[in-house]
Amino acid sequence: MGLTSNNVLWLAVAFAVLLFVGTVWLWPRLARRNWRAVSGRVGLLLGTQLALFMSLGLAANQAFGFYASWADLFGREKDQGVVVNHTALGGSGGPLQVVDTARVRGAGGSPGAGPRTGGQIQKVDIVGRTTHIATPAYVYLPPEYFQPQYRTRTFPAAVVLTGYPGTAEALVDKLHYPATAQNLAKSGRMQPMILVMLRPTVAPPRDTECVDIPGGPKTETFFAKDLPNAVLAHYRVGRKPGSWGIIGDSTGGYCALKLAMHHPGAYAAAAGLSPYYKAPIDPTTGDLFHGDKGLRNRADLWWCLKHLPPPNTSLLVTSSRIGESNYKATLKFIGRVEATKLTRISSIILDSGGHNFNTWRREIPATLQWISGRLSDR
Template sequence: MGLTSNKMLVVVVVLALALFVGTVWHWPRLSRRSWRAVGGRVGLLFATQLMVFASIGLAANQAFGFYATWTDLFGRERGQGVVVDHGAAGAGGGPLQVVGTQQVTVPGGSRPEIGGQIQKVEIVGRTTRIASPAFVYLPPEYFQARYRTRTFPASVVLTGYPGTAEALIKGLQYPQTAHELAGDGRMQPMILVMLRPTVAPPRDTECVDVPGGPQTESFFAKDLPDAVTAHYRTGGRPRSWGVIGDSTGGYCALKLAMHHPDVYAAGAGLSPYYRAPIDPTTGDLFRGNKDLRNRADLGWCLKRLAAPDTSLLVTSSRAGEKGYRSTLAFIRQVRTRKPTRISSILLDSGGHNFNTWRREIPPALQWLSGRLGDR
């Protein structure tokens, strides 16, 4: 049974309940002071608490999408996500392959022309040789005959670290929210390309082109848009693409929009930070390259480099977010750097979690939609 399966959660919850009932039932028999009785009490209490904590952990993982598999959880996922074998053109070896489809959980979702469709895809970077799974949400209009020649704006949607792409669908409900907003006329129909920034698991590469390692920034700046545009009816102009993400994904979104305004017309960071960290999950990202380290610091970029012609959105909360003050400082800094434009969503309270981001995603998608267009 998979780590995120409902069956696994049900089994563990049932075991926890059974152990709790068994503990209450057998406790009188184990009330003696013999070593055997004491050992029985310790064993039952330990097993019961273990199952309770496992139930809570599995439920939290399903809600927040921290880990996708058991190997991911125990840090045994070591593959670097690098592909060297590219099929020939026309032989089914394109940069994007659809490997499955699923309906959007909205009324009429079984019909793509009403509910849209989510396609699971495998993307292979032509230049970076990075391979990454993703989910692509196609709006209902994509399947309607009257829009058969229309191109659609697209947005890359990124999780935090470690995160799972499934959490963008189940936990943060991006397709459902986009469907509702477009249906109400509050945003234009948009293609969403949903994936995690962890393209070389278990390493957190912070969307950096690591010297001698994964060229993550180049994958998101060139290979990913090229692969999606080659397969779907997306626009090819800079105003056709946006990027949005939370936490690590929020930092990546801002950085991609700032470093590549010729690709991304807008970037939205939900609870972002503004400088790539160096810790055990990242390893040495820069290999002593000072220029690369400075470029990964968004504040440094605003001070020392030409201001990019792009639009940025940042979110935070006055109470509950440790990055609130740094977000205010970033806003002040961007306001002095034309032609870069800055907007914000500042909540009175909210933590670094899915509940807060679900409150911010609808206005963030509306904001993003208003800055993209390709008809």
């Protein structure tokens, strides 16, 4: 029986109830002070608590979709996703300041290798010139960025977003974006790219859903204008729209899709890993729209596909047949985008995989190759 099976949950609940009843029933018989009675009491209490925690864990997994299978739970799901196309078709200073540098962990080069061999990760602070939003980020620079033969070359760039609340460090240490990008480029499966990694939560702890909130943070404007301008002011990044892409998981995936659909002149391609397609309203977001119906509609990708001209951009969405709550919505989204005839749509659909890092690690190599193939370095 699968991890997400109702039968497994009910068996765990039944086992916990039986242990509890058994503990109550046997307790008088174990009231003596010899070692066997004491061991029996400890064993019953421990077993009951473990069974209870197991039941709660299975129920939470059912509700939130953390893991899709036993293999997923224990990290044994290793098959990587495959993209399926559904459509034919330098300077310094400025609003970005480098505060720390580190080598790329887990990628090529020895521990003492310099950036020409191993690339570099720079921790930066970014301040939006128009929105005045300030947020930390990590910038991955590939080895080619430092090599003399590429000193006049510009590179394509991809913004990489976490989910909510998320941490930018997780993109480096848990999802391994820099190491994966370096290994793919080294093997010739993608072009060298600059990665700008941060979380969409630019006004913590509030979840702004990449919306320009009336009277609040102009998050969409920050990601569409201020962030690219800050990076362009500091790094050798291509200045044409075709040089920029954006990737995100969960909330970051929704933001990535929305930003490319709203601003195809800024982002030529967007990948949403386990995305949703409409901004939620809950205690973490607060009132995002303040009664502005037009703003609320723009945050609904279904409404955008139906009422706005189709954007000239490329989109990638991912899901799993078992373990992801967005599976049916993702198939519907693919169909809606295909019908536009202009926006390109691709997908990665896994057989199983929950809403978690292990699943996204399986999708990231194919995602990076896909977005690399849609960006230019000029």
